[in-house]
Amino acid sequence: MATRKLNKAQLEAPQRLQPVASFDIDGNYVGPGSLQGVGYRRLVLSGSTVTWVSDAPASVVLCEIRCEGGMVRYRGDGPNPTATDGMPLWPMDALEYRGPVSALRFIRVDGAPVIHVDMQGVIGT
Structure with missing residues (x-):
């Protein structure tokens, strides 16, 4: 797991996001191949440091x-x-995230939060 601080250029740089997968109206993956577990990360947040899965x-198409x-x-x-x-995420909340994991950023608001990220990826395309 890598946690790092962003420098000023990284904080201010615009980012372009690209679609990474297709899902139907019910949230089911409809692309080629199948979804399988491809990774897990545990992020410990402290202070005012912005943290992400680097x-x-x-x-990865779903977390x-x-x-x-x-x-x-x-x-x-x-x-x-x-x-x-x-967007707030409270203790014991669950979030299903579909998008580029590199764009997902977290910051501590209170307590001693730990974020668990279970990643699903496309296998066999």
């Missing part, structure tokens, strides 16, 4: 994310969340 496998121990905020569109801006 080493996710390229095949189940769980929060424990404190509240966090997240953004999945590239920019960094702050303690007051971003």
